[in-house]
Amino acid sequence: MNLNNIQTQFTKMMGLKYPIIEAPMFLVSNVEMVVAASEAGALGTLPSLNYRPPEEFKKALVKIKEQTQKPIGVNLIVNKSNKRYPTDLKSSLDCGVECFITSLGNPKVTIKEAHKNGAKVFCDVTNLEHALKVQDMGADAVIAVCSGAGGHAGPLSPFSLIPWLKQKLDIPVIAAGGIADGRTLLASLALGAEAVSIGTRFIASTEAKVNQEYKQAIVDSNPEDIVMTEKVSGTPAAVINTDFVKKQGLKLNPVTKFLKNNPTTKKFVVPLIHLAGMKALEKAATNMSWKSVWSAGQSVGLVDDIKGCEEIIYQIVNDYHELKKGLPDEN
Numbered sequence: 007m008n009l010n011n012i013q014t015q016f017t018k019m020m021g022l023k024y025p026i027i028e029a030p031m032f033l034v035s036n037v038e039m040v041v042a043a044s045e046a047g048a049l050g051t052l053p054s055l056n057y058r059p060p061e062e063f064k065k066a067l068v069k070i071k072e073q074t075q076k077p078i079g080v081n082l083i084v085n086k087s088n089k090r091y092p093t094d095l096k097s098s099l100d101c102g103v104e105c106f107i108t109s110l111g112n113p114k115v116t117i118k119e120a121h122k123n124g125a126k127v128f129c130d131v132t133n134l135e136h137a138l139k140v141q142d143m144g145a146d147a148v149i150a151v152c153s154g155a156g157g158h159a160g161p162l163s164p165f166s167l168i169p170w171l172k173q174k175l176d177i178p179v180i181a182a183g184g185i186a187d188g189r190t191l192l193a194s195l196a197l198g199a200e201a202v203s204i205g206t207r208f209i210a211s212t213e214a215k216v217n218q219e220y221k222q223a224i225v226d227s228n229p230e231d232i233v234m235t236e237k238v239s240g241t242p243a244a245v246i247n248t249d250f251v252k253k254q255g256l257k258l259n260p261v262t263k264f265l266k267n268n269p270t271t272k273k274f275v276v277p278l279i280h281l282a283g284m285k286a287l288e289k290a291a292t293n294m295s296w297k298s299v300w301s302a303g304q305s306v307g308l309v310d311d312i313k314g315c316e317e318i319i320y321q322i323v324n325d326y327h328e329l330k331k332g333l334p335d336e337n
């Protein structure tokens with residue numbers, strides 16, 4: 007397709023045609039999605055934890071690198087509970103991964119090791135304090151995770167968080183949360199972002215290996231169907247309010263909550279909540295059952311069809327150009 011590029015500080019840094027990251031999504035992102043997104047001129051990424059055991063992750067990277075020479079990214083959970091972190095970092099560096107997206111925990115080691123390899127590091131942040139910290143550590147950009155995002159959304163509206171970070175930081179800001187079409191891309195760049203990171207839209211892609219009912223639920227849902235539940239990880243996470251989620255409730259029960267906050271029991275209870283939540287997500291994403299816990303953000307309201315990642319990207323870019331032409335004149 008013959009589309010004009012959209013050049014920003016971010017695309018220049020990464021050598022991309024478009025300032026779009028296909029965001030890493032637990033249980034959803036896979037080799038096919040990353041290859042399709044990167045080949046289309048965006049940046050395909052995936053969480054290392056989608057491939058288990060770690061050897062499978064390395065094999066996935068080799069497969070990706072056989073199919074595209076374009077930049078790709080890996081998401082690493084950099085907190086202490088992720089025991090695979092050093093192995094996955096090494097596999098990524100060995101395979102020549104061009105960038106890392108870090109979430110949870112301290113990204114210092116990733117930044118140091120990635121920079122030795124010439125790779126970039128983008129850190130998920132939800133406020134200025136954390137953004138300044140990662141900037142000081144040497145991060146190459148921050149991903150401003152705003153309210154409405156899929157996964158662990160931040161509390162702030164994109165209207166406050168993106169311009170605020172843009173004003174206070176020297177490194178580029180990437181917008182995440184609620185972006186799914188040309189209009190939201192255009193708005194994000196107008197707010198001061200140098201790129202966008204899009205998750206939910208790509209769940210409804212032909213390449214995603216989740217079940218058809220999950221994809222269809224993304225198409226059928228409205229922003230008002232998205233609720234925040236503590237049942238997945240202990241921290242509020244965005245899910246579609248299915249009958250099962252309604253029945254289960256959104257809050258941890260008081261005993262679990264007490265044990266989770268108690269300094270002596272915390273380290274045993276938090277991993278158990280995670281395990282139970284992840285098992286529920288995995289079941290719902292891969293097998294159809296009435297126990298549906300489908301992770302998604304408020305941009306479901308902008309998703310009307312299931313199509314290939316390349317087509318999704320081209321549509322966003324095409325609509326961006328059309329809308330930009332249609333903005334009011336100065337006179």
Ligand SMILES: Cc1cc2nc3c(=O)[nH]c(=O)nc-3n(C[C@H](O)[C@H](O)[C@H](O)COP(=O)(O)O)c2cc1C
Pocket residue numbers: 029030031032033034053081108109130151154155156157158182183184185203204205206207301302303304305
């Ligand atoms: C199903 C799903 C799984 C996600 N898993 C991860 C993950 O493993 N690591 C991560 O850093 N972010 C994860 N996220 C957050 C995305 O990377 C991204 O920040 C978010 O989807 C952007 O908001 P949007 O869904 O409104 O586009 C996930 C989001 C979704 C919807």
